[in-house]
Amino acid sequence: MATERTLSILKPDATRRNLTGKINAKFEEAGLRIIAQKRLQLSVAQAEAFYGVHRERGFFRDLVTFMVSGPVVAQVLEGEGAVARNREIMGATNPANAAPGTIRQEFAESIEANSVHGSDSAENAATEIAFFFSGIEIVG
Numbered sequence: 001m002a003t004e005r006t007l008s009i010l011k012p013d014a015t016r017r018n019l020t021g022k023i024n025a026k027f028e029e030a031g032l033r034i035i036a037q038k039r040l041q042l043s044v045a046q047a048e049a050f051y052g053v054h055r056e057r058g059f060f061r062d063l064v065t066f067m068v069s070g071p072v073v074a075q076v077l078e079g080e081g082a083v084a085r086n087r088e089i090m091g092a093t094n095p096a097n098a099a100p101g102t103i104r105q106e107f108a109e110s111i112e113a114n115s116v117h118g119s120d121s122a123e124n125a126a127t128e129i130a131f132f133f134s135g136i137e138i139v140g
């Protein structure tokens with residue numbers, strides 16, 4: 001499988017509980033490399049733009065409010081099949097359905113405050129990485 005890059009976000013529930021290091025250890029132990037990382041406070045407009053595909057979903061307004069409720073950590077992860085690998089490490093969207101050992105099973109508070117975002121395809125990863133990072137900020 002080819003080396004890929006994916007966009008990861010540690011969500012406000014994770015930064016609020018000081019879990020950046022514990023979650024990063026999960027990625028690194030699984031063989032993904034953190035090749036870019038920054039902590040930032042999203043604006044409402046930025047959160048709406050990032051989650052634009054969910055604009056018609058019933059939870060969109062709640063999701064945006066949650067994503068601006070505190071700092072996030074945006075990251076680029078690199079490794080073999082990184083998009084799918086990161087989805088495995090994250091676990092299911094709803095922590096009640098997340099497999100043992102996954103980030104969401106261990107750390108998520110709810111289906112909304114589920115600690116991490118990860119791109120769901122290589123195509124979306126490229127778009128999402130460009131949303132947060134310029135080329136000079138990514139050091140593979």
Ligand code: GDP
Pocket residue numbers: 059062063092093111112113114116117118120
């Ligand atoms: P993901 O790819 O696993 O993050 O899941 P989705 O793309 O389906 O949803 C994006 C994000 O919206 C999730 O990570 C949750 O934070 C939130 N979300 C998903 N489903 C629900 C829901 O039913 N209710 C609420 N409040 N938030 C949800």
